[in-house]
Amino acid sequence: MRKPTLMDVAAKAGVSYATADRVLNQRGGVAAKSVQRVSDAIELLGYKRDVSAANLARGRTYDFVFFIPSQAGAFFDELRAAVRREAHARLSERITVTLKKIPAFDAERLADALENCVDSKITGVCLVAINSPRVRTAVNALRAKGVIVLTLVADMQVGSRDAYIGLDNRAAGQTAGRLMSLAHRNGGVVLPIAGNLDAVDHADRYAGFLDVLPKTVTVLPIVQSADRPDDVENAVRNAMITYPKLGGIYSIGAGHSGLLAALSGRTKMRPIVILHDLVAHVRTALTDGLVDAVIDQKPDHQIALALDAMKSLSDGDQLPVGFGTIVPSLYLQDNLPPASTGGPTESPTL
Amino acid sequence: MRKPTLMDVAAKAGVSYATADRVLNQRGGVAAKSVQRVSDAIELLGYKRDVSAANLARGRTYDFVFFIPSQAGAFFDELRAAVRREAHARLSERITVTLKKIPAFDAERLADALENCVDSKITGVCLVAINSPRVRTAVNALRAKGVIVLTLVADMQVGSRDAYIGLDNRAAGQTAGRLMSLAHRNGGVVLPIAGNLDAVDHADRYAGFLDVLPKTVTVLPIVQSADRPDDVENAVRNAMITYPKLGGIYSIGAGHSGLLAALSGRTKMRPIVILHDLVAHVRTALTDGLVDAVIDQKPDHQIALALDAMKSLSDGDQLPVGFGTIVPSLYLQDNLPPASTGGPTESPTL
DNA sequence: ACCAAAATGATAGGCGTCAATCATTTTGTT
DNA sequence: AACAAAATGATTGACGCCTATCATTTTGGT
Structure with missing residues (x-):
């Protein structure tokens, strides 16, 4: 049997279409017992309003x-x-x-x-x-x-x-920290880099990161780069010289190109690198093995x-x-989502 | 201006509604030049058929x-x-x-x-x-x-x-392997457990796992458990005794309860554990720190x-x-998606 | 120029709902 | 019982599109 319409509901409830409609759309002026009968009929028939038809009628x-x-x-x-x-x-x-x-x-x-x-x-x-x-x-x-x-x-x-939609930055930082911990079960030294800790998102990520790191992992003083690639590059180069055993880098913000520049050519024996947002050049870096993990906020x-x-x-x-x-997504080299197509694809049928 | 209707298209093309409709729905019997004019008008106006209205009319x-x-x-x-x-x-x-x-x-x-x-x-x-x-x-x-x-x-x-929808099992195995590698940068010993390697999904995961593991990581002979919890439990217990330095376990199939039983109480200094499918008890185990990572196929x-x-x-x-x-999802303790609600939620409006 | 074939126009009823109007029946009150 | 108020019924024209029918115009072939 086909899907019930409001007509069916009205019939089942023993009222007119008009009354059923008044109940459904809460227009008022309906006796309590009629409301009840219509509600029961809706329940009984499993009626669900056809929103396409409704929107069509409303001109919505x-x-x-x-x-x-x-x-x-x-x-x-x-x-x-x-x-x-x-x-x-x-x-x-x-x-x-x-x-x-x-x-x-x-x-x-x-x-x-x-x-x-x-x-x-x-x-x-x-x-x-x-x-x-x-x-x-x-x-x-x-x-x-x-x-x-x-x-x-x-x-x-x-x-x-009315609502906010956005990354749980704390969870993102924790995820990074958790992964960093897994890679440093016997301790180690890691370097966090942020754009600016005055920005709440960066601060939250950093806090989350610290949340989950065990005491056996040494966290170097955080670098604040203002997301400038040059500053990031210098900071990373210096850290790698000062701490030859640097085991991990967590890049909290942007300025990735500087990071990648400092790392280039070091696919072997380099620190674990975790960064944010799977944009095109980050994807490439991940595929090429220049970085290890990307935390994405799924735009x-x-x-x-x-x-x-x-x-x-x-x-x-x-x-x-x-x-x-x-909730942040964690991408390694092997579970990358397909690259999004350039533009909207031409649909063959209208 | 509101969205153009097929009437607008017909007017723009200088033809009747009937002809525009014949073109749109490819009913045939239209002169080539009329087809062209209608197509142009559609293009020009950015007309897009209102599928709700269409389905309504069709009774689709x-x-x-x-x-x-x-x-x-x-x-x-x-x-x-x-x-x-x-x-x-x-x-x-x-x-x-x-x-x-x-x-x-x-x-x-x-x-x-x-x-x-x-x-x-x-x-x-x-x-x-x-x-x-x-x-x-x-x-x-x-x-x-x-x-x-x-x-x-x-x-x-x-x-x-007509189509198949399913996990890329090879990628899933590779993801597990990649994570295992990150946790064993200085080498180590890991144990794979599968239900049955004759099942293509398990075999693919295993192959993917081996794909990405470096030679510095020793892979023990795979256990085939037929997904029986008891067998899994015994295998894990034995492996932990035989190889005290066992650094990781990759559970390819099901039979998780046996695995969890063997691990219970060992939240410190236990092997890294990676398994599949974020079902309820696996979620609990992950939250409790009994396992480290879950690879999910997003039902x-x-x-x-x-x-x-x-x-x-x-x-x-x-x-x-x-x-x-x-593409498999990789979950650590901190980036778990919200648990799905029990049933369909009651919607306030119909 | 004639005629059949092809193309086009015009129009109607329906899909399920909304929103509105007007007529009619049922309440509750005194 | 009388009467206003409240509730209900009946109906209608959209909304954008589909499908069908029938009338009319245009085209191509000879």
Whole structure:
């Protein structure tokens, strides 16, 4: 038997379609016992509203806007590519996605962009947050208009946005530390390198890293490189000279090219190297055996989650607890996910 | 401006709705130049057919059936749970999923079940394949009727099914080997344990494991346990006595309880332990520090992929190359995914 | 230029739901 | 019992597309 429709429900409940509809959509003005009968009928028949038909009737469309910084470094490029892919894939589901590029670290421009879309008919926005009064104000204005606001990768104050989707940086650092421990069961010396410990994400990763390292492992003073490749390169070269038995390097932030430069040519007897984010040149380095492990925050997954969340929230659903916390992926040379295809593939059928 | 409809396309192309429809759905009987004009208009407007509306009009529903063995061991339980979750989540997308339990390793029962659904109106089936003539015949009969057939976890002859979704066992073994290598940079002794090397999945994992281990690591003769916990326990105990410096254990198959029993109480100075499939008690063991790493084949992901694939294929789309190959996930204690909720959660709104 | 064949136009009913209107019946109150 | 308020029934036109039918126009061949 085919899926039951609301007509079937109404018949089963012994009420008219109109009443069943009033119950289903909570329009009010229905006697308690009728509500009960309709609910029972829904339960009994296993009725599930056909959301496609509903959205069609409602003329519902989902218009989402992503604000992603044009920051140097490949990670945000990956994120943007992921947005484009997902957007393309969901075009036929009444979902429209616009991607806006914001100059890196530019709170004013971000605020401008947010303010610009206050009066357009937007369902939800998703931004890499920057902490600034104007940004907060703009976000509040949007939410006051019923627009769903999500933060991605970088959060802002809890309560000022509808949800946050981002890496569990502590867990990421712990994962790195755990792997480093496995490789140093008899102790050893390791070097952590961060961009800037004032950034919460780097600080969290570092804390997680220290969490799990046993006392038998000596942790050198952390290098803060401001993610500048040259500084990273110098720090690594110096460390390898000063501590010939350097057993591991954990690169917490970016500036990978300097690290790779310092390591190049040393595929044998080099420290264990763990770093973050499987961007193209990191993938190459891993494949080539220049580094050992990559901790990834799955940008594709984050974008997919963001879209799902915005859709659910704008439909009035609640998100499950713990939603949005991205558990880090651990990649060695052999379990790399397939490289994402360049652009959205041309689909043969429309 | 809102999303263009087929009406807009027709207007833009300067033809009637009927002609635009004939082009879109390839009904034939359209002059080449009209086809061109419509195609151009589609391109120009960025028209994308609203598949929900289309499916609604067509009365299209997707009826899928999963045949999953009731095999001992928690893995297939997880797989079944994943089917139920996904099925529930997609109920409102005109997708119906039926889950059938097949006695483990029972090719005849599987064939029975497959034959039983030949004449029902099923869109696609997904089975954990067993190699048997009757199964092959039943599958062929289904495919002859236009039913999509997918294999899951265990494959059958290429060409006899539409797609296979399953773990890249070689990569899984390599990942285990790579991790083992990292933990044995100065050499060591490791013990592999498999259920049965005649099973291709176990053999592939073993081969992958050996692939990447350096010569400095000594691999003890592999134990074949037939996945019997007692045998595993004895083998591990013996190995730990015979080789006091045993540095690692790679458990390729099941029979984990025996392994855990042999290890219990030895959280300090025990071999590195790597095993497969993050089922409940393995998760506990990992959290408790009884084992070090788990290689997982992501049953949830496999089910989601299977549903996507069956839907695409039954819509006449092609699958991208490499589709269905599951890259293993590597879990340490700190990057465990959240435990899946017991059943489908009650949704507040219908 | 004639005629059949091919191409195109016009239109209708339906898919399951939403949102709205209006008519009718059932309550509860005094 | 009378009456307003509340509840219910009945119906309708979208939404974007599919499928079908029938009428009309254009084309190609001779």
